Amino acid sequence: MSAGSSGDLPTGPAGAEMSVATPAVTVPVVAMIRTMGLVALICGFAVTLAYQWTKPYVEANQRITTARAVSAVLPTAATQKAFVLGADEVKAAAPDSAPEETVYVGYDAAGRIVGVAARGASRGYADLVHVMYAYDPQCACINAMKVVKMNETPGIGDGVTKDPGFLENFAALDVRLNADGSALANRIVTVKHGTKREAWQIDAISGATVTSKAIGRALDQSAQRVVPRVHRHLAELEKGGQ
Amino acid sequence: MALNQEEPLTLDTFVRGIWKENPVFVTLLGMCPTLAVTNSATNAISMGLATFFVLLCSNVLVSMLRKVIPKQVRIAVYIVLIASFVTVVDYAIQAISLEVYEALGAFIQLIVVNCIILGRAEAYASRQTVVSTAINSIGTGIGFTVALLCLGVVREVLGAGTLFGVQILPGNFQPWVLMLLPPGGFFVLAGWLLLIDFMKQRKERKALEHEGVAAHGR
Numbered sequence: 132m133s134a135g136s137s138g139d140l141p142t143g144p145a146g147a148e149m150s151v152a153t154p155a156v157t158v159p160v161v162a163m164i165r166t167m168g169l170v171a172l173i174c175g176f177a178v179t180l181a182y183q184w185t186k187p188y189v190e191a192n193q194r195i196t197t198a199r200a201v202s203a204v205l206p207t208a209a210t211q212k213a214f215v216l217g218a219d220e221v222k223a224a225a226p227d228s229a230p231e232e233t234v235y236v237g238y239d240a241a242g243r244i245v246g247v248a249a250r251g252a253s254r255g256y257a258d259l260v261h262v263m264y265a266y267d268p269q270c271a272c273i274n275a276m277k278v279v280k281m282n283e284t285p286g287i288g289d290g291v292t293k294d295p296g297f298l299e300n301f302a303a304l305d306v307r308l309n310a311d312g313s314a315l316a317n318r319i320v321t322v323k324h325g326t327k328r329e330a331w332q333i334d335a336i337s338g339a340t341v342t343s344k345a346i347g348r349a350l351d352q353s354a355q356r357v358v359p360r361v362h363r364h365l366a367e368l369e370k371g372g373q
Numbered sequence: 374m375a376l377n378q379e380e381p382l383t384l385d386t387f388v389r390g391i392w393k394e395n396p397v398f399v400t401l402l403g404m405c406p407t408l409a410v411t412n413s414a415t416n417a418i419s420m421g422l423a424t425f426f427v428l429l430c431s432n433v434l435v436s437m438l439r440k441v442i443p444k445q446v447r448i449a450v451y452i453v454l455i456a457s458f459v460t461v462v463d464y465a466i467q468a469i470s471l472e473v474y475e476a477l478g479a480f481i482q483l484i485v486v487n488c489i490i491l492g493r494a495e496a497y498a499s500r501q502t503v504v505s506t507a508i509n510s511i512g513t514g515i516g517f518t519v520a521l522l523c524l525g526v527v528r529e530v531l532g533a534g535t536l537f538g539v540q541i542l543p544g545n546f547q548p549w550v551l552m553l554l555p556p557g558g559f560f561v562l563a564g565w566l567l568l569i570d571f572m573k574q575r576k577e578r579k580a581l582e583h584e585g586v587a588a589h590g591r
Contacts, residue, residue, distance in 0.1 A: 159443045166442050170450050174457035181461040188468035196471050280475060285412075285532070286550030 190226065196279075201235040201248045204265035204275035208237025208245050212371055216360040221367045234357060237265075242372035244268060247361050250279070251353030255345035258282040260291070262349050266306065266358060268365060272330075273350065276301040281342075288342035297336050297343065305330035306354050312362060314355055321347030382505050390513030396489045397520035397562075398569050403489045406480050407521060408558035414537050417525025419473045421518025423466065423481060427458045428490045428517075429510045432498040436506035439499050451494045452485065459484045489517060520565075527561045528552045 201211050213224035215232050224233045235248040246265040253260060261280040264273050278292045291297055309316040317331040321344040324337035333350075335343035361368065380386070385393075396402045406424070411417040431454045435442075442450050463481050466474045474481070484490070493513060498506045529535055532552030534542035551557050 158445065162441075162443045163446045166438075167446055167450060167453075170438070170453055174453055178457050178460045181464045185464040185468040189464070189471075192468065192471045282478075285553040286548070 197230075197235075200263040200277055200279045201237065203277045204248050204263050205235075205237035205246045206275075207239065209240045210372070211235050211237045211248075214368065214371065216357065216364060218360070219363075221364045223371075231353075234361070236368050236371060238372035244365075244369055244372065246274065247357070247368070249353055249357045251349035253345045253349035253352065255281060255283050256288050256341045257284065260342060260345040260349060262346055264301070264350060264353070266354070266361060268361060270303060271305070271307045273301055273304040273306055273354065276304075276346070276350070278346070283339075283342050288339050290336045290339050291342050291346055294336050297334070300327070300333045303330065304333070304350070306358050308359060308362060312359055314359060315351075319347055319351040319354060379501055380505065382502075382508065386505055387508045387512040390509060390511075391516040391519065394513075395516040395520055396513060397517060397524075398565060402492060403487050403517065404562075405483065406487065407524065408555065408562065410477055410480050411521050411524040411528055411558060411561075412532065412553045413476070413529045413535075414522060414525040415473065416476050417521040418518065419466070420477060420480060421514075421521040423462045423477075424484055424487060424489070425511075425514030425518055426462055427455060427484050427487075428493060428514045429507065430458045431455045431490060432493050432506050432510045433503055435494045435498040436501060436503045442499075447499065448491075448495075451491060455490055455494075456485045489513065523565055524558065524561050527564070528557050532557060 198211065202208070205211065213228075213233050213235050215222045215224050215228045216234055222228075231250055231252070233250075237245045237248065239245050246267045248263055248265050251262050251264065258281070260278060260283065263277050263279050265275040266272075267274045276298070281289070281292070283289050283291070304319065305317065306319065307316045308314070315331075317329065319331055319333065321333040321335050321340075322328075323340070324335050327334035333343065333347045335347075390396070392399075394400055397404075397407050403424070406420050410420045431451070434454050435451055438450070459482060462484070466477070466481060493510060497509055501509070526536060529537075530541065531549045534540060534546045534548050549557075552561065
């Protein structure tokens with residue numbers, strides 16, 4: 132290293148010690164408070180400004196991302212509308228409604244429901260695995276599933292986004308309701324690779340069981356809540372397409 | 374005191390951060406983002422540019438305020454300045470691309486404690502003029518971005534067969550997934566350090582030989 136750059140080395144601590152070692156009788160209290168207060172004030176202002184300025188763009192980005200995920204699971208829908216399904220009422224979704232409470236209803240050109248998309252999330256190997264799935268009221272099945280956010284190990288857990296054998300599980304996953312319509316007739320469960328026997332089971336990817344199970348859990352938790360409500364309010368949702 | 378003297382503005386002020394004192398390859402600072410987010414070229418360049426922006430803005434401000442910040446509270450003031458710019462960058466990245474934002478995860482916020490930035494603020498910006506600081510920070514920022522890109526390109530090509538998301542290796546190439554995982558970061562970093570050190574030593578040897586020949590010839 133040349134002599135010219137030696138002044139550039141991180142010599143801070145040494146310099147600091149020196150200034151402390153010299154008898155510092157007068158600590159510039161006023162200057163300290165003034166400087167820190169002013170800097171904090173200006174920085175706070177700058178951060179608020181940045182937040183206000185970027186907010187519409189961030190929201191637009193989130194809307195686009197959601198709309199894309201909905202289109203991916205409801206490819207035949209001509210239009211989509213967002214609703215919040217309560218236990219006994221249906222509301223049009225507001226921008227601030229919680230995403231996990233929101234369902235996206237896809238309509239064809241004639242205004243008939245082609246499917247209802249909803250979200251689910253469950254803990255995988257690294258973090259929460261977020262999925263978007265489409266429920267088809269006609270066949271009482273889940274007919275599409277897309278992983279919208281995950282952080283699983285590349286080459287192992289990320290197979291759930293592209294493994295053709297695994298994605299086949301979601302061609303027609305049985306989510307029929309029980310006799311009184313309060314819950315699914317059969318829980319959605321992920322079973323060991325190669326042991327799928329029933330239409331409501333998910334065949335796990337061999338070697339990526341944790342992630343496969345997370346998807347099964349995410350679908351089960353969400354569908355147990357969403358599917359009965361969709362059925363209860365089907366007529367109202369149908370009207371939304373007109 | 375010699376340390377507090379302002380140095381003259383030369384080409385070295387700029388180039389130093391890119392080559393002779395490259396933060397990643399020479400001074401080995403900021404290893405955390407270097408290893409963590411260089412699993413694709415896009416992530417690497419986003420992280421590099423985000424750090425570049427924070428480095429430049431916060432150091433220019435530190436340099437501007439260097440005469441009014443009391444020594445006792447300087448680190449606190451630097452951190453407040455850096456944290457504010459990081460928050461601004463955080464919002465800006467969310468506004469530009471949610472995908473990149475999610476890929477970079479917590480490492481955007483962690484720029485606050487990036488030792489390259491704090492190191493520059495303490496060792497350079499707090500003693501030098503605004504212009505020198507800006508030029509030096511741009512050099513260091515470019516050096517950091519280029520270094521991350523070097524890692525990101527190698528890891529993405531070997532680990533996924535793609536570059537910036539575009540397939541560049543033939544389809545029958547079996548991706549070397551290990552390169553995308555944390556060990557891949559260490560391997561690739563070690564490879565680059567080896568290469569750069571080899572080049573440096575060869576240059577020194579040549580310079581020595583050259584000197585020897587000149588002395589002999591006389």
